[in-house]
Amino acid sequence: MGNISSCLVKPPVPAETSSRCATPTATAAHNFIVENYSLLLDGMGVGKFVSSTKFSAGGNNWNIRFYPDGDGREPGYASAFLHLVGGPGPTHVKAKFTLSLLGKDGKVYKDSKPVSIAPTFERGGVNSTWGVIKFVEKSMLQEADCFTVRCDLTVLKEAVVHKM
Numbered sequence: 001m002g003n004i005s006s007c008l009v010k011p012p013v014p015a016e017t018s019s020r021c022a023t024p025t026a027t028a029a030h031n032f033i034v035e036n037y038s039l040l041l042d043g044m045g046v047g048k049f050v051s052s053t054k055f056s057a058g059g060n061n062w063n064i065r066f067y068p069d070g071d072g073r074e075p076g077y078a079s080a081f082l083h084l085v086g087g088p089g090p091t092h093v094k095a096k097f098t099l100s101l102l103g104k105d106g107k108v109y110k111d112s113k114p115v116s117i118a119p120t121f122e123r124g125g126v127n128s129t130w131g132v133i134k135f136v137e138k139s140m141l142q143e144a145d146c147f148t149v150r151c152d153l154t155v156l157k158e159a160v161v162h163k164m
Helices: 037-044 138-144
Strands: 019-022 025-034 055-057 060-067 077-086 092-102 115-117 120-122 129-137 147-156 160-163
Touching: 025 055, 025 060, 037 138, 055 147, 060 147, 077 092, 077 138, 077 147, 092 129, 115 129, 129 138
Parallel strands: none
Antiparallel strands: 019 160, 025 147, 055 060, 060 077, 077 129, 092 115, 092 120, 092 147
16 A cells, blocks of 8 residues: 555645835924914904915925904804915825914913814815814904914825835
């Protein structure tokens, strides 16, 4: 009788490969200091905004738009938005950002809560601006009169897949 083990065929070892997907990001933070809010409120009106200076992230330029008397959709609230101004980067930009209201001490102001949003911006289109309609009650701001609207921004670039 022959050797039984010589009749058994071992299955071939499968070839194993790997790849990795990485999403590059670019981050920036911008502080927009608003002084004399009560004077701004008296002179602006509903639907009017003041803009921060431009700042760059992910190949595009951005600014913060602050509506001291709100954008008109929620009476009693100031509004804050992040606006894609332009730049040499792509026309559609995926981003994650947080808008926060900071007091003079640089900490989140009283009962306000930072708001995080993750939209796709469209340069020059209707979706070039995203933010918070009910950013903070106007009565809270009148007590402060000086505060900072902070934006922490992460721009998501196109995912890249690498063979390993």
